[in-house]
Amino acid sequence: MISKLFDSVAAAVADIQDGATVMIGGFGTAGMPSELIDGLIGNGARDLVVVNNNAGNGETGLAALLKAGRVRKIICSFPRQADSQVFDALYRAGKIELELVPQGNLACRIEAAGAGLGAIFTPTGYGTALAEGKETRRIAGRDYVLELPIRADVALIKCHIADRWGNLTYRKTARNFGPIMARAAATTIVQADHVVALGQIDPEVIVTPGIFVKRVVEVARADRLPLAA
Amino acid sequence: MISKLFDSVAAAVADIQDGATVMIGGFGTAGMPSELIDGLIGNGARDLVVVNNNAGNGETGLAALLKAGRVRKIICSFPRQADSQVFDALYRAGKIELELVPQGNLACRIEAAGAGLGAIFTPTGYGTALAEGKETRRIAGRDYVLELPIRADVALIKCHIADRWGNLTYRKTARNFGPIMARAAATTIVQADHVVALGQIDPEVIVTPGIFVKRVVEVARADRLPLAA
Amino acid sequence: MTQDIQRMSRDQLAARVARDIPEGAYVNLGIGAPTQVANYLPPDREIFLQSENGLLGMGPAPAKGQEDPELINAGKQPVSLLPGGSYFHHGDSFAMMRGGHLDICVLGAFQVAVNGDLANWHTGAADAIPAVGGAMDLAIGAKQVFVMMDLLTKSGESKLVERCSYPLTGVSCVDRIYSDLAVIDIDANGPRVIEMVPGLDIETLRAMTGVDLKFTGVQA
């Protein structure tokens, strides 16, 4: 019997290595797998490359990982926010490397990795500083930039409901990067609000089929929302 | 108030023009929008370019459109089947042009069109006759073929449940090409087993958001499956 | 007799933009001032608001106490979903933009050039921390790109320029500028003023911007 369920966050993230590229789901705090990130802080891995839309909010979650000095480089679209003080300080001190990627290119480069494409021509960023030095091409009258896939060793994502095969559903705008990151990492580790018995999730509404998921740990946050009736 | 609902198949397909590129959903007969195809036969448009996984089964649906002599060219992955006699005869008589595309390249070229990518490097088909004359590139140690998006003027697809904004869900393996074709055509026309009131489809389970759909017509086939309780 | 220039307030400008959004349009309103446009969309028009973080059919902010931290907009503020709305992932969300499925996006700007180049993500200042978000995708993706901005900087320089000095967001992508002083279309022939606020005349506007402006249907 296959079960991808782990009893603890610590066990689920135990083998993340120094130097790993780690995708972290979430858009701001919606969908951020905070407990998995706490587990990663506890794990002690260093020199991480993190892929996330943002660069941390406040002092918890991704911001705490940054603050702990574990991240060598961050690949994101929107680091500067009202509450990105941890990243801001590291960046100004030259202690973290930033690869700034337009949000849609971040998304489609992650998608390309998951789908096994070698590269894509995207119109986003053409003629801007973020495409400097990149190959461009005019195709059918429009200008495009060649962008490479973004893969990861590990993806940490949060979902709403999971089962032991790793099938996932998400909740509202917490879905965001979860489904595409799940496909682009060698090892996808998921924290679920709820784990249900196999067959309890309608096969028509599974957003991430279990093939993209290696490990699931139920994290029963005090403020988690109950399963819909 | 926005309503994309049409009263009749004939009205929904009335403006399809001679020479149009028409994507038709379905894998074999599962998901094939047979009544929309019948409407297209009735509409009389000629010199069509059809994009479908197959090239018709038996004598109905896509096979009937072919038999009516309306299709100049078909772009598909698997024309030859036990019951593809209509296509086979046209092809052997030199009366239809065939662009054979590996099924996954068909899918990702359609996806690229819907997602606004200019071209993609795909590993599928590299070194084969289906990549002859196409640009190739070695990226990170693997060989890829450059493939262009496949767009259409019109997509004809079948869904299970729709609403007046064009939100769609599908049923089982009838989903197949529907969601990706809906995004790749200028005008997507849908036949739905059932049309329900706005808000009746759970926003978490909508597979095709209405933004990708222009017209919906309810086709209450005698053998359609009832709405789940 | 010269009257004072009746500059539009932010709210007036938001209302002016809202007037031009037709029923049935799929629209993305950028972070900041463009978000205000939602407040002025006529309630009798069904307009579909998309948010880059994965929702279509975005409704207004929820009542106090009804906020859901997992239902937010691109600015990370709590919002609601209308009946008929839907959720999707980031790949699908940006496919909507990049694939040309949005009819209109409304963005703020630091500068717009006479050829439609847009600069709105980075001042280029050495100490600024850059952040681009979805701006570049919206700029090149929507069928029509509306910019909403003051025509002049606080120090009186025109934000409609011959050539952007700030880093670009997108090339030749702006279709129309809604500013506090005038509404200006941009096409292959350059900027064309289609509306001016009361009290403003062609010569004054020309002098303010310093760029070659055409005028259509505006009172001199």
Add this chain to the structure above:
Amino acid sequence: MTQDIQRMSRDQLAARVARDIPEGAYVNLGIGAPTQVANYLPPDREIFLQSENGLLGMGPAPAKGQEDPELINAGKQPVSLLPGGSYFHHGDSFAMMRGGHLDICVLGAFQVAVNGDLANWHTGAADAIPAVGGAMDLAIGAKQVFVMMDLLTKSGESKLVERCSYPLTGVSCVDRIYSDLAVIDIDANGPRVIEMVPGLDIETLRAMTGVDLKFTGVQA
């Protein structure tokens, strides 16, 4: 004393392939003979069968009268879905293949070359109507590509060849051949026989194929 060569039947071969599919594997079984492998998967192993037309967790054919025309496999035959299975669209289905998410695919073949080239979609005959389906995606996508075939054609020619004469499906993609006479691994060093059926000896197999074969752990 020479015994007769105990060639494996199609069913024996399917059972032999099934034995090598471990619990937890994500597997695509190609149209035709490979489909039979499903009949021999041990019921105590959870193995995930994917079908290119958008399902994962494919179960056996339904009871007569329970067929659903909208629940079919790649061969367009009625199937069922196991609890825990899921449906998805063609883009996602082929992302599973192309993205390297499948552990194993099992395909038929016209020819396999000593470098792992696969030819299984087209005989190259002038009057044949070509059809490729998902074969090229499976051939290059799965982590391991197993081929299931008779080692010789009906006229006695080896289907394991120095170089394919039929049009290729994929380049250097086959990892293992399960044939009626032997199981043969293919890697950068070429083909290596790891099992032969009783009654077959190395010299006979060499003579049958005419290609340079290595042998590991097989009885001479």
